[in-house]
Amino acid sequence: MNRETVIVVDFGGQYNQLVARRVRECNVYCEIYSYKTDIQKIKEMNPKGIILTGGPNSCYEEGAPSCTRELFELGIPVLGLCYGAQLMQHVLGGRVEKAPVREYGKTEVYVNPSSPLFAGVEEKTICWMSHFDYISAVAPGFQICAHTDNCPVAAAENREKNLYAIQFHPEVLHTVRGREILSNFVYHVCRCAGDWRMDSFVEDAIQAIRRKVGDGRVLCALSGGVDSSVAAVLLSKAVGKQLTCVFVDHGLLRKNEGDEVEAVFGPNGPYDLNFIRVNAQQRYYDRLKGVEEPEQKRKIIGEEFIRVFEEEAKKIGAVDFLVQGTIYPDVVESGLGGESAVIKSHHNVGGLPAHVDFKEIIEPLRNLFKDEVRKVGLELGIPDYLVYRQPFPGPGLGIRIIGEVTAEKVRIVQDADAIYREEIANAGLAQDMNQYFAALTNMRSVGVMGDERTYDYAVALRAVRTVDFMTAEAAKIPFEVLQKVMSRIINEVRGVNRVFYDLTSKPPGTIEFE
Numbered sequence: 001m002n003r004e005t006v007i008v009v010d011f012g013g014q015y016n017q018l019v020a021r022r023v024r025e026c027n028v029y030c031e032i033y034s035y036k037t038d039i040q041k042i043k044e045m046n047p048k049g050i051i052l053t054g055g056p057n058s059c060y061e062e063g064a065p066s067c068t069r070e071l072f073e074l075g076i077p078v079l080g081l082c083y084g085a086q087l088m089q090h091v092l093g094g095r096v097e098k099a100p101v102r103e104y105g106k107t108e109v110y111v112n113p114s115s116p117l118f119a120g121v122e123e124k125t126i127c128w129m130s131h132f133d134y135i136s137a138v139a140p141g142f143q144i145c146a147h148t149d150n151c152p153v154a155a156a157e158n159r160e161k162n163l164y165a166i167q168f169h170p171e172v173l174h175t176v177r178g179r180e181i182l183s184n185f186v187y188h189v190c191r192c193a194g195d196w197r198m199d200s201f202v203e204d205a206i207q208a209i210r211r212k213v214g215d216g217r218v219l220c221a222l223s224g225g226v227d228s229s230v231a232a233v234l235l236s237k238a239v240g241k242q243l244t245c246v247f248v249d250h251g252l253l254r255k256n257e258g259d260e261v262e263a264v265f266g267p268n269g270p271y272d273l274n275f276i277r278v279n280a281q282q283r284y285y286d287r288l289k290g291v292e293e294p295e296q297k298r299k300i301i302g303e304e305f306i307r308v309f310e311e312e313a314k315k316i317g318a319v320d321f322l323v324q325g326t327i328y329p330d331v332v333e334s335g336l337g338g339e340s341a342v343i344k345s346h347h348n349v350g351g352l353p354a355h356v357d358f359k360e361i362i363e364p365l366r367n368l369f370k371d372e373v374r375k376v377g378l379e380l381g382i383p384d385y386l387v388y389r390q391p392f393p394g395p396g397l398g399i400r401i402i403g404e405v406t407a408e409k410v411r412i413v414q415d416a417d418a419i420y421r422e423e424i425a426n427a428g429l430a431q432d433m434n435q436y437f438a439a440l441t442n443m444r445s446v447g448v449m450g451d452e453r454t455y456d457y458a459v460a461l462r463a464v465r466t467v468d469f470m471t472a473e474a475a476k477i478p479f480e481v482l483q484k485v486m487s488r489i490i491n492e493v494r495g496v497n498r499v500f501y502d503l504t505s506k507p508p509g510t511i512e513f514e
């Protein structure tokens with residue numbers, strides 16, 4: 001490896017990808033390897049630095065994940081974090097034991113600013129602690145360079161050998177100067193130049209895909225969402241026409257979305273790939289006829305997707321690789337993170353097609369966070385509106401239409417949603433909310449239009465602010481904007497005579513309606 005690299009050795013902690021991300025934010029390439037990786041392999045990679053992550057074990061227990069002493073004798077700077085710090089001390093002759101006081105949460109820490117790790121950091125700062133073991137005696141050659149009220153060794157260093165141990169988690173944002181601390185390690189201790197950028201990620205990913213795929217054939221299920229779009233473009237840049245993208249239009253997409261996806265990825269778009277659009281709208285409507293129960297609707301939509309996809313795949317014949325737009329949060333959500341990770345099906349694919357004939361899965365975005373995927377997308381020249389697209393659920397409008405789904409209801413919700421999105425954009429509010437859309441309630445009510453009595457549907461508008469989509473609150477939209485949206489929907493969308501704004505938080509509500 002001739003590119004400047006820092007290696008993160010994974011001991012199973014929950015913040016491991018964050019460590020890698022922080023290093024990448026310092027413009028240094030970073031890869032994560034299992035603690036089981038052979039030291040010979042690490043040597044061959046010739047990293048500028050090694051970071052040992054946290055983990056759930058006690059390093060002094062039999063069978064706990066470990067590393068060899070040799071790792072600390074390679075002459076490569078090593079930074080141990082939490083479990084990694086304890087392990088470093090344990091292996092090099094320090095003492096680690098159960099702490100008399102377990103530390104968890106934001107904690108005041110006193111650091112020695114003359115340590116290269118803490119250059120520019122105030123003597124007293126806030127760190128994020130999460131440990132039940134502690135370092136009670138440092139290994140020979142180490143000096144303590146930070147402590148808290150309950151933790152005598154919050155950090156220790158052996159400057160001569162470039163070995164550093166930190167009990168807390170600098171990778172977590174709650175550690176106020178965490179970024180500086182990691183950046184100090186990367187720049188002052190490892191002496192990295194920091195010349196890696198996202199465009200290097202793209203270049204490297206393309207090379208790696210080419211090496212892996214050779215002259216094989218690749219199949220990609222393209223949903224038009226950010227992740228699968230970025231994965232598809234990356235693959236197309238790498239292997240061109242060896243890639244076939246199958247886009248299933250299930251008739252539950254937003255207004256004009258199918259055509260927009262086709263315009264980008266189809267034969268008239270900028271990419272040189274095989275694009276198959278399957279217009280399966282009617283099939284879906286037929287299968288959803290009379291079905292009202294939300295879970296059953298979701299199941300039908302997911303199953304039908306797999307069926308359509310398999311049929312297309314059969315026409316194409318055996319392929320060598322299947323591309324998935326899995327990103328790191330998908331891996332975490334499914335509890336499959338870490339070195340033992342197995343493949344997780346992409347959200348929007350709703351399960352891996354069991355009968356598609358392929359040898360291997362390619363997940364080029366597996367280690368990236370959403371905002372990093374967006375950066376890659378921009379780097380690849382994907383249009384902004386695709387890159388910054390808000391999340392859209394796999395079952396699409398099927399879960400934004402309460403009760404039975406019909407083509408007529410899809411038209412209503414598509415039109416109402418398009419107006420809503422247009423007015424939010426006109427009012428410059430899009431960046432104040434993380435997800436917003438119109439849904440169709442199953443309620444009809446009496447109204448009057450002109451001199452006529454109406455008996456039409458009520459549309460519900462939803463807009464939420466959220467960080468992680470696990471909790472959310474309704475966004476504040478100026479009343480005049482809501483009024484304008486209401487009046488346009490009622491005037492322009494046939495079949496609607498009432499508009500509601502949904503104020504419910506999550507919990508107790510969910511973001512979607514079903």
Ligand code: XMP
Nearest residue numbers: 347348391392393394395469506510511512
């Ligand atoms: P809820 O409704 O659970 O939504 O509060 C949280 C986030 O997840 C999205 N969502 C889905 N995404 N397949 C997906 O790919 C699904 O079945 C699905 N259900 C909900 C939702 O849009 C929101 O961003």
